[in-house]
Amino acid sequence: MSELPSRKSNRLKSYDYSQNGTYFVTICAKERAEIFGKIIIGAASCRPQLSEIGEIVESEILKLSHTYDGVSVDCHVVMPNHVHMIIAVCNEYGRQNAAPTVSRMIGQWKRSISIKAGFSPWQKSFHDHVIRNEQDLIRITEYIENNPVNWKEDCYFEAENAPVGAASCRP
Secondary structure, eight states: OOOOOOOOOOSOTTOOTTSSEEEEEEEEBGGGOOOSEEEEEOSSOEEEEEOHHHHHHHHHHHHHHHHSTTEEEEEEEEOSSEEEEEEEEOOTTOOOTTOOOHHHHHHHHHHHHHHHHTSOOBOSSOEEEEEOSHHHHHHHHHHHHHTTTTGGGSTTOOOTTOOTTOOOSOO
């Protein structure tokens, strides 16, 4: 029997993801299927038009701040096949014994959406980046806010006519 390939961890070694901090999180749909909606480009704006599952995703994002004490979602966007969020953890009393990690929060969030949708729309795991300073926060916030406008250049855009060497997914 052949051994399964081992997955490389995409988390920082020995970093406590339950400590106060700000985290940029990206979660993709399974096989990058465009199930959360589509991008509508109008004369004056460019915005996501969410599908029924996209509306569930949006609703659950808004609930995160109420589900966990000291947690807020400072910026987010639901794109056709992925979601970006900036999650801030600010526990004024320091780390509690049962403080959730970012992984645990995202896992529970994904499960809640899967239950409401009746299937799991998610790829395994997610990408995170610990935001280290104000410039990093500004750059990532601008990336999230401009993601719909830049959709056709986004690395998650999967049209047959997508530009060769589409933009990086790093803000």
